[in-house]
Amino acid sequence: MRRLLDGLYTGAAALAALCMVVLLACVLLSIASRQLHFMVQGLDAYAGYLMAAAGFLALAHTLKRGEHIRVTLVLNLLQGRWKKGAELWALGAATLLALLFAFYSCKLAWQSHVFNDISTGNDATPLWLPQIAMALGTVVLAIAFVDELVLEILGRRVPAQSSEALRNE
Template identity: 65%
Template sequence: MRRTLNALYDGCAWLAAVFMIGVLVMVLLSVLGRQFQFHVPGTDAYAGYAMAAAGFLALAHTLKRNEHIRVTLVLGKLKGRARRGLELWSLSVAVLLSGLFAWFAVRLVWQSLEFNDISTGNDATPLWIPQLAMALGTLVLFIAFVDEWVLEARGQRQRFDGSETHHE
């Protein structure tokens, strides 16, 4: 199960990297278009879609690598059961909020598909397509928070002192 979850987080990170390259391509295409007097419609919109996709798809991987900003002022002062209790409480809130975020992101994709919602730009992109990345990213983030909660409940979660990050 651990290999499958790590593969999921890593796969989303690689997909986020692909979308970052997509941002680069769209920006370069826009710059070159201005330089050589040609226009490719929708480059701004597609750059925005790719940027949002990259951000959402990288969330779970960033969490699992302990790269999210975390305020540990109170947590750092606690030891033993008090620290574990606060960790579990914080992770429970994170599971709840990320679950709600994932639910509404998936619902948004469904509604956009159902209503045939398209972008207002000249590209007229069906909005459910770029929204899929947001839904997938939030769903995988929810899974990552559940994973962290289970690891904490079992006492298997890695501790970081706040000044270090986990790199492989």
């Protein structure tokens, strides 16, 4: 099960990286098109969709690597059962919020599909297409939070430490 979950997080991160590469291609094509005096319709909108997709798809991987911003000032002062209780409360609240976020993201994509909602730009893209990446990213994030909560309850959670704190600037 652990390999499956880690593969899910890594797969979502790989999709985010692919979105970033395609985003780069869109930006380079946009620059080239301005220099060569031609226009590709909807390129700016697609770049925005790809940027949002990259952000949402990378959320779970970022969480599992300990790279999300987390205020540990109070947690570092607590010890024993109090610290465990605070961790459980924080992970429980985050899991609930992530589940709600995932539910409503999926609902939004589904409603956009049902109502045939399209973008108002000149690309006229059906909005459910870019919203799928947001829905997928939030579902994987919710799974990651449930994973963290279960590991904390079982006493097997090893909080990832960000390497950012180790850097001296």
